Amino acid sequence: MIDFSFRSGLTLRIPSPSPGPPEKAEVITEEAGLRASAGRAPRVSLDVEEGALVPQGATVARLRKSPDVCFVAPMPARVARIGLLQGHRLSEIVLFHEAGGDFIRHDTSQACTAPGLRRLMQTAGVWQWLGRRPFGGMPKPDDQPGAIFVMATDTTPLAPDPRRAIAGQEEAFGRGLHALTTLTDGPVFVCQQPGPALFDGAQSGGRLRTVNSGPRHPQGAPGLRVHAHFPATIARSVWDIHAEDVAQLGTLIETGYLPMRRLVSVGGAALREGRLVRTQPGADLRGLTHRIVQPGPHIVLSGSRLDGHAARWLAPRHRQVTVLPRPAAGKPPHWLVAALTRSAMPKPVIPNAALDQAFGAALPAAAFVRALGSGDDDSAMKMGLLSLLEEDVALADYVLGGDAQLPEILRAMLDRIRTEFAA
Amino acid sequence: MTRGIWTRETVVLMLLAAYLPLALFWLWYGGTEAVQRLGLAALVLAFWNLAFLLARAQPISLAMAVTALAIAMLAPEGLGMFHLILGISFGAVAGELVFGGWGRNVVSPATVALSFLGFGFSGYPWPEFLAPVAWAAIPAALIGVAMGAMPAALVASAVVAAVAAVASGLLPPPALPAAGVVLVLLVADPVTSATTLLGRWLNGALYVGLVTLFALGWHGAAPVQYAVAAALLTSLAAPVLDEMALALWYAKRRRRHGQN
Numbered sequence: 001m002i003d004f005s006f007r008s009g010l011t012l013r014i015p016s017p018s019p020g021p022p023e024k025a026e027v028i029t030e031e032a033g034l035r036a037s038a039g040r041a042p043r044v045s046l047d048v049e050e051g052a053l054v055p056q057g058a059t060v061a062r063l064r065k066s067p068d069v070c071f072v073a074p075m076p077a078r079v080a081r082i083g084l085l086q087g088h089r090l091s092e093i094v095l096f097h098e099a100g101g102d103f104i105r106h107d108t109s110q111a112c113t114a115p116g117l118r119r120l121m122q123t124a125g126v127w128q129w130l131g132r133r134p135f136g137g138m139p140k141p142d143d144q145p146g147a148i149f150v151m152a153t154d155t156t157p158l159a160p161d162p163r164r165a166i167a168g169q170e171e172a173f174g175r176g177l178h179a180l181t182t183l184t185d186g187p188v189f190v191c192q193q194p195g196p197a198l199f200d201g202a203q204s205g206g207r208l209r210t211v212n213s214g215p216r217h218p219q220g221a222p223g224l225r226v227h228a229h230f231p232a233t234i235a236r237s238v239w240d241i242h243a244e245d246v247a248q249l250g251t252l253i254e255t256g257y258l259p260m261r262r263l264v265s266v267g268g269a270a271l272r273e274g275r276l277v278r279t280q281p282g283a284d285l286r287g288l289t290h291r292i293v294q295p296g297p298h299i300v301l302s303g304s305r306l307d308g309h310a311a312r313w314l315a316p317r318h319r320q321v322t323v324l325p326r327p328a329a330g331k332p333p334h335w336l337v338a339a340l341t342r343s344a345m346p347k348p349v350i351p352n353a354a355l356d357q358a359f360g361a362a363l364p365a366a367a368f369v370r371a372l373g374s375g376d377d378d379s380a381m382k383m384g385l386l387s388l389l390e391e392d393v394a395l396a397d398y399v400l401g402g403d404a405q406l407p408e409i410l411r412a413m414l415d416r417i418r419t420e421f422a423a
Numbered sequence: 424m425t426r427g428i429w430t431r432e433t434v435v436l437m438l439l440a441a442y443l444p445l446a447l448f449w450l451w452y453g454g455t456e457a458v459q460r461l462g463l464a465a466l467v468l469a470f471w472n473l474a475f476l477l478a479r480a481q482p483i484s485l486a487m488a489v490t491a492l493a494i495a496m497l498a499p500e501g502l503g504m505f506h507l508i509l510g511i512s513f514g515a516v517a518g519e520l521v522f523g524g525w526g527r528n529v530v531s532p533a534t535v536a537l538s539f540l541g542f543g544f545s546g547y548p549w550p551e552f553l554a555p556v557a558w559a560a561i562p563a564a565l566i567g568v569a570m571g572a573m574p575a576a577l578v579a580s581a582v583v584a585a586v587a588a589v590a591s592g593l594l595p596p597p598a599l600p601a602a603g604v605v606l607v608l609l610v611a612d613p614v615t616s617a618t619t620l621l622g623r624w625l626n627g628a629l630y631v632g633l634v635t636l637f638a639l640g641w642h643g644a645a646p647v648q649y650a651v652a653a654a655l656l657t658s659l660a661a662p663v664l665d666e667m668a669l670a671l672w673y674a675k676r677r678r679r680h681g682q683n
Contacts, residue, residue: 231680340483345523347431351574352429352437354427364668367618367619367669399429400430401426401430401433402427403430403431
């Protein structure tokens, strides 16, 4: 039987100059910022003061409620500024690069046991790179996932190819994968584009599984893979992690040093040339786009055109920088035109073929969007809401022209469900 | 910033593009009278849309052009102006505007208006379509499906069911032109038809099934009359078809993934 869902999805043409010659493969920006993912400001306690020198991998701050989960320095650096919001909530910690600084070696003697590995991932800073479904955010320190999804495919427009990111690190990737199997009793899925095998699954007891997905977005979105193969529920969470981070976890387990580098693509319409660089997590986005931006006002997004947000520092789980021209603030529309087009309620979504494709034919798109729009929590949960996050519906929101405000509605619904079930 | 284009008004524009061949042929052969009917329907719909814009801040949608075309093409002939205005007003207000405008309605306003006119003022002759106008329904359906504004599965299942019905001798071929035009104008409306894949297949088949049933058993009814009645019943049944398809999908997922 022909699998139509494999071909489903959309090919977006996001304008961007082609990447220039990779003359400088590794770019360490002079500044870097430690921050949480968008929309979160966790309570932290600090380990260092402003002006202190920290080696790469040293703990800078840790979560107040679970002190094992650390925010670590992505490079040898001097702590320049600590920005905290009210209640010791982390806003950002700015670090200045100190060339020739030291590296921290983590103790890996306990990494073969599940609690030891968990602790190593938390203290070394790998924990932030994990995503959790339902509800999003990083997992709780004692969370037991039902399954782990390793994303070795990324179909977001302009995203760097994960196969290229882990090229040459296959052994470390395999070691990281086998380590992940100790964290869960369930399966570990490796989502990839069809191609050569990425790992040797011989000694995993059948718990390492390969999932092939199609080339179009959103086939490679973690939420839709989770939805298709191991739906998350309230009682059974599912984690996802990028393949490159798994390879780095493998290196960490072997050597004790966590290589804080990730392959990041810089693209967007306001650039003179694109770029594909290895840089540190939390890199300064202006440092990455320096000298390749076209003159004129522009916006720098951490993340893709679909789900990115304007930021100064690269978010913990992002691998893309998008630079867009800032639209000139035009004249406000005539009052009559404004009155005719502005509505009290958001405009309804008309089911169409593009909407069906924007969910990769994985769920009844129009019914799901209608359930979201009308606040029908039960139907949305039955259709797979708990497996999805904002980034998974970003494509549908983009396709619908932003009228429907799907990510905001989805977040509000997830928050409501979380408070209901926590009570 | 750039954005995707599939807002409500884009879908309406795509639908209008699809109906363009149908409308042009109908106007060409209908002459002044057709233009007058279309103008009257558009005027009445514009008035009610404006009233709801002022009273309830409901933004106006170009979808009223689609509704006007459907009513003008399918309404019984010889109705007085007062009857037409009454029917169109009822369809627009009770079928669409009280629900919050196009996109939130359950039944297409044109279907409501036509049923109201047909059942309320029976005895007036229903229109019959010349061959060129009926043939123009085919490019209309093709454009609508290609643009993604009309559900492809629905049109495909209706065509398959119609071919089967004609081949088996159940559906008399003279019913086909009216059934085709009504399929394009009323049944393939993306808002009021089923939204799941299986639901759409059932939806198209149900429409043709009802047309066949009426053609066989409803003596004295014109083809357009029973096609409109079939369209009304089909769009009322569309949510049920969707629920059936969803229930099946839930069951399949539960079997595969356990409780969720």
